[in-house]
Amino acid sequence: MLGFSRRRLQILFPSRSNAASSLMHPHVTRLYTSKPMSGSTQDEKDGSFAVSYLVDSCGLSPELALSLYKKKRVRFASPEKPDSVVKLLREYGFGETHVSKIVKKLPEMLSLNAEKILLPKLEFFVSVGITGTALAEALSGNPIVLRMSLENTIRPCYAIIRTLGIPNGRIPRFIKYSPYSFNVKALGNVARNVPFLRSLKVPESTLDLCRPHNLLAVSTDAKEFDENVNKVISMGFSPSSFSFMKALYVSSVLEESKLEQRKEFYKKSGWNESDILLAFSKYPSFMVLSEEKFSSKMDFLVNKMGLQPAEVAKYPWVLLYSLEEWIIPRYSVIKVLLLKGLIRLEQFSLLGTALMCKKDYFLHRFVNKHQEQVPELLSIFHGKVGLAELGLEFEETDGVKQI
Template identity: 30%
Template sequence: MLRLRSSVLAHLLSSPSTSHVSPLNRLLSCAVPHISSNPSFAVEDYLVGTCGLTRAQALKASTKLSHLKSPTNPDAVLAFLADLGLSSAAVAATVAKDPQLLCASVERTLAPIVVGLTGLGLSRSEIARLASVVPGSFRCSSIVSNLPYNLLLFSSYDNLLKALKLHTNLLGCSLEKVVKPNVAFLRQCGLSACDITKLCSNATWVLTINPERLPVLVARAEGLGVPRGTTMFTHALQAVVCLSEEKIAAQVDNLKKAFGWSDADVRIAISKHPLLLTRSSDILRRRSEFLISEVGLEPAYIAHRPAMICYSLEGRLKPRYYVVKFLKENGLLDRDRSYYYAFQMTEKVFLEKFICPHSEAAPHLAEDYAAACRGELPTRFIFS
């Protein structure tokens, strides 16, 4: 029945009204009998049985739909989403994200939004993707007026969707009061259009934050020694947005204690990798014990290459260290070869540089490396 209503809905939405009674009203009155109150209607069961949510998702979502007394409107919304092209799984995920979408009026809200988005040049598949990513904004008419500016800002529809996945309320945020003032300030900071696009793609919250707070955060990011417009500036903003000045000061002390760094070392490390400030004391301690005590790196050397502190200890640092040490011990690699060189490269390049060339001289190396990545320590990687 849902499929039937879906196809009929598409036809009626695209047909002009010929009377004071809209096509959609005729559809709903015929397809689903109006029920003002249905004592037997159970929202949680409906979410599971009809929408496809898990019981846990339905329990959480039902708290926002306690006022629903009938499946009439939710049925119309589900039919509408199906007609847009959303699969059953996509519909379930969309409803789980925003249960209140089931309360939106198809005729007064959803259909006009689709018409508006179509008028902007979006295809039905693009509209369907948008609905599934930002269902909350999809029931706000401002999505139509806000979309062109954001498309221009992010330079492509795909880039915008990626940003929306990080910050779903972007299209519902006021352009004139929030988004445009923040973009204008970033331009005053010397960031080019390309810089702003890159920044906002990784830190979309920059566009929706209170415009009075953004200059404060930019100043604090610069105070970490990270110039505006650099690659690390985004990370610096991410760090300061979630840390107070007191927490930053405490983290600086943690870094000094963990790595034996001077004030100068800390400034160098943070300027090169601001997200060090977000790492826990336990992570810092364990990285320090491994890099300094086991690998034998000097504190100052680490300060100039702080990214290695943020690499996975078990999944990256240790397995690659064992491989490089094995190759050195067996005369297959120059003893002066830097461990950091092996740490910082991608997995594909590491395999090409350190594993594949030694398949004959060390036939078990690939197998041992895979075991080390799983947290095991092959006997061949144990050195006296």
């Protein structure tokens, strides 16, 4: 695998030994055409080293490594600094996958002074009991913390987090999922807003601050937060309901004008006012979908699968599932089984069972028990084989109900 990566790298970025000769070949694209030829060779040598380091030592693909270098997000021509950073992380329990994730998100970190900038922050987290894998998971998920000031941001943020009632064992998870809220102002808002929600009897299970959407919903300033809470309650959401925090999140990220705009768009897609209210009451989060994504999924569910728009409104969470990775593969399995007479639609709910059930249940009910008759089912489920390859197509008809 390493040899293969290096061969790909040589194609993308000439090595030190052949960089100069490549520049003279008329069919090779120069990487630094804006600079004089006499000055470009050293640049390419430096770039070749940096890109090679990202691939060989950090596990990045050659394409991503080259892209990061071209965007000037990595700038080192020798291994001293990046080696010291990687070595330090390994000493604190970061595995290869953790290091790779950090470098992908924050490649600039490889140019930092490991001892002066990174070590004190790692020592702080260890001192408060966040160590080993927990530390690696937290900071590889939210590496920007490593660029923050220890005294001005990390310490005060941690002090606020300790007041939020989060169990010690879940604090690393909180840090991991708070990339937009890990700052003193936002966490100060959280500390003010969370007690108010608890006073309204919002259950801890739905208030869970380790969920990014919940955290964003409670990190707004006092005036905006109070307005959002009042609006959600006035819409009929009880603070004790499962959907309350989801509705609060939607209200915090979409302004009133945007909500109205979305409602008009949904009506053009086939929903009436009752459908919109039903879908929103069941699963408000669908409203954060872009109009493009909503339209593409609704188009497939209605025009390819033959469902009525009102049926989709009863199961709005299906709109959050990936069309390519979840909806199409599952429907493809169902369509093949129906065409072969191995199942009947009266036996199950297309939306409620086939599209909404857990992976293991779907495999047990619709794939494993029919593999002898249809060996391709598992490949269809994993998206490796499409209906077109089996001589079938998604048709613009009343859908699967007429098969």
